[in-house]
Amino acid sequence: VSGASGRVRGGTSTPHQRYARIGWIFTAPALLVVAGVTLFPIVYSAAMSFSHVTVTANGFRLSGATTGNYTTLLESGRWRHALLFTVLYTIGTVLVETVLGMLVALVLERLTAGRGWMMALLLLPWAMITVVSGELWAYIYNGVYGVFTALWHGVFGTTVNVLGTPLPAILAMSFADVWKTTPFVAVIVLAGLLMLPGDVVEAARIDGAGAWTVFWRVRLPLLGPTLTVAVLFRVLQAFGIFDLPFVLTGGGPGNATESLALLGWRAMFQDLRFGPGAAVATSTAVLVLIGCLVFLRAFRSQVGDDEVTV
Amino acid sequence: VTGATLSPPPRRPRHPLRRALHWTNLAALLVALFAAAPLYWMAVSSFKGPKEIGSPPTVVPRDSTTANYSDAFSHYHFGTYLANSAIVSVAATLVVLVLGTLAGYALGRLPVRGSGAIMTALLMISLFPAIALAAPLYLLMRDIGWLNSEQGLALAYAAFNLPFAIWILRNYFRSVPREMEEVAWVDGASPLRTVVSVILPQALPGLFTAGIFTFTACWTEFLMALTLNNADDYRTTAVGIALFGSQYTVPYGTIFAAATVAMLPVGLLVLAFRRTVVSGLTAGAVKG
Secondary structure, X not given: OHHHHHHHHHHHOOHHHHHHHHHHHHHHXXXXXXXXXXXXXXXXXXXXXXXXXXXXXXXXXXXXXXXXXXXXXXXXXXXXXXXXXXXXXXHHHHHHHHHHHHHHHHHHHHOOOOHHHHHHHHHHHHHOOHHHHHHHHHHHHOOOOOHHHHXXXXXXXXXXXXXXXXXXXXXXXXXXXXHHHXXXXXXXXXXXXXXXXXXXXXXXXXXXXXXXXXXXXXXXXXXXXXXXXXXXXXXXXXXXXXXXXXXXXXXXXXXXXXXXXXXXXXHHHHOOOHHHXXXXXXXXXXXXXXXXXHOHXXXXXXXXXXXXXX | OOOOOOOXXXXXXXXXXXXXXXXXXXXXXXXXXXXXXXXHHHXXXXXXXXXXXXXXXXXXXXXXXXXXXXXXXXXXXXXHHHHHHHHXXXXXXXXXXXXXXXXXHHHHHOOOOOHHHHHHHHHHHXXXXXXXXXXXXXXXXXXXXXXXXXXXXXXXXXXXXXXXXXXXXXXXXXXXXXXXXXXXXXXXXXXXXXXXXXXXXXXXXXXXXXXXXXXXXXXXXXXXXXXXXXXXXXOOHHHHHHOOOOOOOOOHHHHHHHHHHHHHHHHHHHHHOHXXXXXXXXXXXXXX
8 A cells, every 4th residue: 555655656746746735735724724714704794795684593594685784784874984983993093003103113122221021011912802901991981980080180170081972982992992002013013123134224324314314215115014014904903893892982972982893793693683784794894805905915025926946 | 133233333431320311211111101001000900999999099009909809700700711711722822833834834835836825815814804704603603513612712713813823934934944954855754744843943933923923812802702602601701801790880890800810821921922922023024
């Protein structure tokens, strides 16, 4: 038996083919797991959003095609608000986090002592369970005994209930988000900064470029790919935001902080309106996909098109 | 991190105090305070009694108590939640590291046709919002009887985190000198043996980074855990903490005690591997 298989492997195929086959054997398990758990559900979700969904005793079943779920969506002020909120929230927080993250990374880069400890401290908010940070900020913002409320009273002499009014609630939630994820951006940018070729920067300095010019004309362009990936990851994470409004504001006051993910989840798992819920989920995924395609070039430059040969 | 050692231009020696008060150090101090203050507030509030936690804030607890901690474990089932999180996160991380190492090696080093396209597709899949998968996965897990189970959630987490891990490992494997594995091949070592005994030791920082990222993502995940494991016996830490208390009362003391405990494993991991995380990212975030 071993002789036969040995002859097939060793005799008729070149080493190149053999390594290619091994490559597929090594890749297949991971691809199967990813495809099974994500690809099938994505397709199913899309099908569900175009179907009449009937809730049954033990779940739901699909009966007949329709575009009604999307009509419901487009006519719903709540969905339009969730879309607007999610888009503005994403743009706002990612912008602030990127600029702040850059600044923090530049500071850390120049730090002569304790950089490792700073890094560890910065990774702690990132490693925190988002639900926990939601509870923590809800306590901080609490209108009666929150420390923010007390500080505000100390400075301005008035009482304030941040989470009770729409715009302040949105800003408060953004601040909690900035606190938690700026460190992540900073650490990635710092990693990128440390990788920059020192000789290029040095050459620019010798040519008489000031710190400002070196930063804008030399280092920032070199940092481009790293920054793009960090921003992309943040944009797509922020676009799917769920945990923070679920705990911090419950989507309120009213529906002021209800994100697309929260709306979709509530429609499906609280109101059992699976059709419209699937439409929310699928349209969110499509928007993400469009975002991905726009950034595909950035991905390409990161991944590299060169395929490996032996 | 080798690129870090940029030799500073020679400067006049300055007074130690002036050097300590240099603006970068002050800015770093501000950043540290900004990051640490809410964490301090969480930890300190976990030692406050129910009366003090519901009154105007005090910087240091008047009467420290550990009642919140015992409450979390006795009155609520926080021990069960911790155990569930640990089982699911460790299992998912192990699966990710084993499958991710094989796939990362193949995509980075072996002549797999279309490996660049596969990598791009994997990364794009990993960026899909979890909400798009929630209902179908719920259905799928229900049909195979894996709702409210450790293995169902672990499988989902493994799939979500594999792409990023493969990406990091692939970039790391590419930075390992090729001569070493060629020697192993010439010596007749099987591909699996080559990966385990020659490539893996060189790529250890990448492995740590992928492991820490996966573990942290699993430990903190909420949406899927809430959807798939809703029964009290199978709740993870995040879901358990979110569902402490009722609609009318929020037991903040207990929540912060539980949160402080939940912070420990990930916090210690980050502290222990702080340099590895960054050096692993350096290879992972930038084209290898």
